Amino acid sequence: MPVSIQSVIGGEAQAYRALADSVSSTLRVALPGIIQSFDPDTVTCVVQPAIKGSRRDASDQPVSLSLPLLVDVPVVFPRGGGCTxxxxxxxxxxCLVIFSDRCIDFWWQNGGVQEPVDPRQHDLSDAFALVGPQSQKEKISNISTEALQIRTDEGQAxxxxxxxxxxxITSTLLTVNGNLQVNGEIASTGDQVAKGVSQLGHVHGGIQSGSSYTKGPQ
Structure with a gap:
């Protein structure tokens, strides 16, 4: 029995759709994620992708599935010129997880310009984590629209x-470790204490009339 042109076209269309679905379902670009753990020594983290993936079952219907944990994901901190x-x-x-075009293994181990050790592309294994994107559930509030701020999430410091x-600077305690030089005036609404001596509450000894100087503060 001859096969109709419509059947051939329909079969090809289904094949193309299946191929396109297969390619797009394995092509990774970026996903929100949730940090599971952080290693400060390797500067890497384990991330749970926060958007589920999908596959087709035996009847060609899409089925939702959780993506696996991403391990050894480099964490991106703002860095440059010897400062971080x-x-x-x-x-x-x-966080936002972005996926490299090519395998990052050799680059991650050695830096510099490297050959990809594996031909994979846009793979779950080649992720970077940008910590900071916020869902409505986790977003911070009272963001200043007039100034740059480095702040705690609650905004108290x-x-x-x-x-x-x-x-x-707003803080419960500001500590400076090192010498402090100020080129200009200093105004204070409170006391200053140097080696236990209060500027407002100290007294001077050896006071006498005449042209003598007083002793140092006590």
Missing amino acids: ITFPVQKGDE FIELRQSGEVN
């Missing part, structure tokens, strides 16, 4: 840089 901004990475933090050039 780091922050604690904790279990439950949300922050360093703020304004367009005017002002820098504001």
Whole structure:
């Protein structure tokens, strides 16, 4: 019995669709993820992809499935010119996982320009984690629309840089380890204490009339 042109075209269309589905289902670009653990020594993390994947069952129907944990994922901190901004990475933090065009194994181990050790492309094995994207459930609030801030999530402590050039620091305690030089005036609404001696509450000994100087503060 001859096969109709429509059947041939339909069969080819199904084959092309199956091929396209197969390619697109394994092509990875970017996904939100959830940090499961962080290793500060290797600067890598384990990530659970936060969007499920899919496959087709025996009847060619899509079936949802959880993607596997991504291990040894390099964490991207802002870095350049010998300086790095780091922050604690904790279990439950949300992140964006991006996938390299080619295998990153040799580059990750040795840096520099490397040959890909494997022909895989856009694979789950070649991910980088950008920590910071926020779902509505986990988003922070009270974001300043007037200044750059480095802040805690709750906003109780922050360093703020304004367009005017002002820098504001809000903190329960500010500690400076090292020498401090100020080229300009210092205004204070509170006391200053140097080696246990209060500027506001200290007294001077050896006071006498005449042109003598007092002793140092006590």
